[in-house]
Amino acid sequence: MATAVETLGKLERRITISFPLTDVRTEVEKRLKVQAKSAKAPGFRPGKVPLKMVAAQYGYQIETEVLNDKVGRAFNDAANENNLRVAGYPRIEPKEDSAEGVLTFDATFEVYPEVVVGDLTTVEIETVKAEVSEAEIDKTIDILRKQRVHFHTKGEAGEHGDGGAAIAANGDRVTVDFVGSIDGVEFPGGKADDYAFVLGEGRMLPEFEAATIGLKVGEAKTFPLAFPEDYHGKDVAGKTASFTITLKKLEWAHLPEVDTEFAKSLGVADGDIAKMREDIKVNLEREVAGRVKARNKEAVMDALVKTASLDVPQALIAQDSERLADMTRQDMAQRGMNIKDVPFPAELFAEKAERRVRLGLILSQLVGDNKLQATPEQVKAQVEDFAQSYEDPREVLKYYYSDRRRLAEVEALVLEENVVNYVLGLSKSSSKVVAFDELMGSNAQA
Incomplete structure (x- = not known):
């Protein structure tokens, strides 16, 4: 049984859950009997261990499992009955003043907020663009020469x-x-x-x-x-x-001369220098396009954060802070750094996590309201674009389509691009040309 939902704050809610102690004991005894069928103990054949000994060995664990199951089921039922969108996990605490023969728990939790995006037609967003000139190709060739x-x-x-x-x-x-x-x-x-x-x-x-x-x-x-x-x-x-x-x-x-042999060293089979320059130009244009897209996406995300109004659930921020801390720890370990005694307090990542959660809620609202979900055709086109820069594009396609999680990452990128295009289409956007060196020196991240 669950009480009515109490409102503790803008997003914080509480439900009190209670059920008879006899229900717990009945379920514990039922599970102990099942456990006894395979329990082992010195001096007894499997399945012949006395129930008291099984209870002594497994009773606490089984009782904990039963309580977790019952509380979890009761909470989910109450949330569904009240049409609550629970953000994060509830905090479950036993109540000391429970009636005799009754177990009572308080479930405190947050709900998802109302997201008000605002009038995007009044938003001003400055986007960037850049071109690849012969000078940039020459600079790249100089870098490639220095590398050799x-x-x-x-x-x-x-x-x-x-x-x-x-x-x-x-x-x-x-x-x-x-x-x-x-x-x-x-x-x-x-x-x-x-x-x-x-x-x-x-x-x-x-x-x-x-x-x-x-x-x-x-x-x-x-x-x-x-x-x-x-x-x-x-x-x-x-x-x-x-x-x-x-x-x-x-x-x-x-430094090597820019000649046929140099072109061959860069993968141009016939050593044609003009073809080498064209290949370099194509690669630079792909890199520029990626950086321009990242800069423009960041500008859109900044505008959405300023325009939208919402309260961010602290539970989601805490979860994402932990996730960012774990990602940082794994990244440093993969780089061969000794992180055994390095602390990774989640609080260090709270600011970044708050922005990520805020943007996630805003994007979810925009996508749902305006049907901006990634289509299979868009996802396939994005994967094929990734594959262009690899020697065997078919292997890249296989890499993504063989793992649902990898494909989900591509879907997320396409979804974000849909949002960016949607917002730019409504807003008062202007564009400025940025120098190649300025763009390549930036590290815009969405």
């Missing part, structure tokens, strides 16, 4: 000699010995032999690189180096050290 760089001794003549002066400069790979000290005392991590790095890549502190530039092989130099206050090495952060470096090896960067 190989080094040769600087200053030597011959096929791989640069013919230049053997003096360290930006772009060169240097191999050095170095030792650092603070107040005349060497410190941990301040010494290394045969340490190689490329000048200009920023791997070393600016003072270190500046001192290395201009050295010849065999030369040494002593210089002061001020560690930043936020330096990762806490023992030296904010302190000034004296370093001595000795240049032991100097190599220049030999």
Whole structure:
């Protein structure tokens, strides 16, 4: 039996559930007898263990299961009878003042809120667009060349000699010995032999690189180096050290020529450079389209958060905070990080979880009201789009359609795109052109 629904707050509700103690005892005895048929104990054949011994071993567990089943069933029945949309899980607490022979529990829970989206025709949204020019293709080719760089001794003549002066400069790979000290005392991590790095890549502190530039092989130099206050090495952060470096090896960067062989190394079978540039352009345009879509989706989501009015269930925020904490923990573990003693309090993720839950409720309302669900045709088109960038598109199709969870992820993406298109179609949207570098440097996430 359940009492009428009590309203405790905007979303919080309470139902009191009660049932006779005899109902619980009857069900416990019934389950104990079933358990006794397969119970084992020393000195007894299977199924011949006395019921008292079975009760002593399994009684608590079975009683807990019966209570959970009865309370859960009674709560679900009450929620259905009252047409309640329960958000999250109820908090079940026994009541101390139960009548004799009656078990009574309070079920406290939240319900889903009313979502008022607002007038989307008055919303102003700025979207972005970008183009891929020849300059971007050239920059990408330069990056690809640098990824295939190989080094040769600087200053030597011959096929791989640069013919230049053997003096360290930006772009060169240097191999050095170095030792650092603070107040005349060497410190941990301040010494290394045969340490190689490329000048200009920023791997070393600016003072270190500046001192290395201009050295010849065999030369040494002593210089002061001020560690930043936020330096990762806490023992030296904010302190000034004296370093001595000795240049032991100097190599220049030999970038491959943009020729037939270079094109072949990028997968162009016949080595046609024009085809290579076209392939690069297609890939860049696909990347740009993805980033533009992400930026524009984020702009729409921001507008929806500002426009919609709703109360967000705390139970859903707590659940999503836990989910985000678990995802972060798993991601760090997969990266090989030692997270054994690293705390992951869900509270750290509460702000992000609140936005995710809020958006989820808004999108659900929009989709339901305007029939924006993903169609099978849209889902298939999205999967085929994913497959275009893979060598065997059929394997990609198989990958998604063989697992309902993977396909559900695609459906969610399509659904979000439907919402974005719907909102942009109603709102006062404007568009601006953003530079390629600005777009590629952004990390918009929906």
